[in-house]
Amino acid sequence: MLSNLFSLLLFCLCLSVYGNNKHDGSIKHDDPMLNTETPNYKEYCVIGAGPGGLQIAYFLENAGRDYRVFEKGYKAGTFYLKYPIHRKLISINKRNTDRSNKEFNFRHDWNSLVSHDESLQMTKYSNDFFPPADVLVQYLNDYATKLNLKVQYNSTMHDILKRKDGLFQMWDQHNNAYTCKYMIVATGIAKPNIPAIPGSELLVGYEDLSIDLPKFRNQSILIVGRGNAGHETAQHIY
Known part of the structure; x- marks a missing residue:
């Protein structure tokens, strides 16, 4: 084995x-x-x-x-x-x-x-x-x-x-x-995956995202991407 x-x-x-x-x-x-x-x-x-x-x-x-x-x-x-x-x-x-x-x-x-x-x-x-x-x-x-x-x-x-x-x-x-x-x-993924979409320069990447929940209060949240990082972020904000 x-x-x-x-x-x-x-x-x-x-x-x-x-x-x-x-x-x-x-x-x-x-x-x-x-x-x-x-x-x-x-x-x-x-x-x-x-x-x-x-x-x-x-x-x-x-x-x-x-x-x-x-x-x-x-x-x-x-x-x-x-x-x-x-x-x-x-x-x-x-x-x-x-x-x-x-x-x-x-x-x-x-x-x-x-x-x-x-x-x-x-x-x-x-x-x-x-x-x-x-x-x-x-x-x-x-x-x-x-x-x-x-x-x-x-x-x-x-x-x-x-x-x-x-x-x-x-x-x-x-x-x-x-x-x-x-x-x-064996270095893994070293760089963020930035989507090639209009307005991508306005997005906050996962690597820079705040985990301070009050910052998200009374805000409309759009999460781009439904991979591990997206689900993790959604769970935290939820």
Whole structure:
């Protein structure tokens, strides 16, 4: 089961990233400083220490692979320090299924990541059917720490390119160069989805929306979009 999940995650998360790079003129592809024997080379580079990045890191760790996770935040799951903005997850924390089968119960747990440590399950972190987002942040950091995952925090990676020798190369905010054979991007959706409709410049995006309910009192409210963010916002205002 774990090997199948590992293959599925690799299929879903592995991306080949190409593009122009401001360093192209100064870096030679055969530069010995960037060969596979330097400390800045890893066979696998994972960008993002959210649920996806940590899950793939778990499988890489247990397979004994040479990898490093690069996270721009100061800890894992920093996306969830802001989102969802109303601070309640919409992924269910189903603690009781009326079954004793562990695999069946785990399939109904929408928040936990796969691991061999049964203490690392969201059902042991919260009794709420829709847990607070801050609980998920704590869970993700415990997951990274207890499983000894190799995460490098405060590392904002940019200018990813594929070199002529087939390796990927990128730089952090301090202009440190890193190379890897496989690049796994697990950053999620980084930019708002702005609808291409007349007047869209007048809309307030979910990322800037106030959660102060008195501001909505005696107002006519139009919510554009009926995805998770739209339903979450409607529930809060309701």
